[in-house]
Amino acid sequence: MSIVNYSLENKVALVTGGSRGIGRAIALTFAENGADVVVSSRKLPDLEQVAEEIKATGRRGVAIASHIAKGEESKNLVDKVKEEFGRIDILVNNAGTNPYMGPLIDAEEWAWDVTMNVNLKGPFLLGQMVARVMLEQGGGNIINIASTAGINPSSLHIYSVTKAAMIMLTRVMAMEWGKDNIRVNTIAPGLIKTRFSEALWKGTPAEERAAIPEDVAGAALYLASDASRFVNGQTIVVSGAGAGGME
């Protein structure tokens, strides 16, 4: 076999926000490249559809409902994945939200709390729980989904702050866990055509230019596989050099 290896054969992956958009594309790409995949988000019926699509690739697909901002639910999620597969090789912290689009000057406390809890506290807690499993099994791979809005200030305000913090969370995790054979990297997508970002592209010139979820999935496959075995603590920007980006 070539030294450069993109295969995820015999790997178990957990993808949050796996019911649609970028998470779904990553889950299916991982399955197509040999991984068994658990998808989680809040709504089970949507997840079950994706689990069926995963099974159609010949891999095992499992749907587990879990709210990313609730630590107890993440604990239950990790326990269930361990029960089902005995290990977790890859975690993609992809679930995210942006409930308030307005400027900081008008932002209310609830908007700060919800955005921070879903985009930052949840990925931290789940990352910590999964890293403990990875430590026991001798290593693993975590991919955090940030945004170009976390690199340059954007019109998404509080969301931008959470995604900047996600990039530093990744670097601190990588610094702390790299010696234990756990790699942690970030993907920072620009504007990607999904339901989440519809208000930013629908009916605008960006509708023609914006990337699709599969464009992010390619970067995720690289980071999840041994092809990137010496890449740790880094951020890959997927924005077409700014075309349709959130900068």
Ligand SMILES: NC(=O)c1ccc[n+]([C@@H]2O[C@H](COP(=O)([O-])OP(=O)(O)OC[C@H]3O[C@@H](n4cnc5c(N)ncnc54)[C@H](OP(=O)(O)O)[C@@H]3O)[C@@H](O)[C@H]2O)c1
């Ligand atoms: N689209 C873009 O332009 C873009 C650009 C840069 C970064 N991103 C980031 O990419 C990630 C995925 O976004 P997307 O565009 O694919 O959005 P999407 O199509 O709206 O999908 C969001 C996913 O997250 C899940 N989710 C939302 N809140 C959750 C919660 N509290 N707990 C658990 N799951 C939750 C949703 O499922 P349920 O409703 O079932 O919970 C869904 O599976 C996000 O982190 C987003 O910030 C997106």
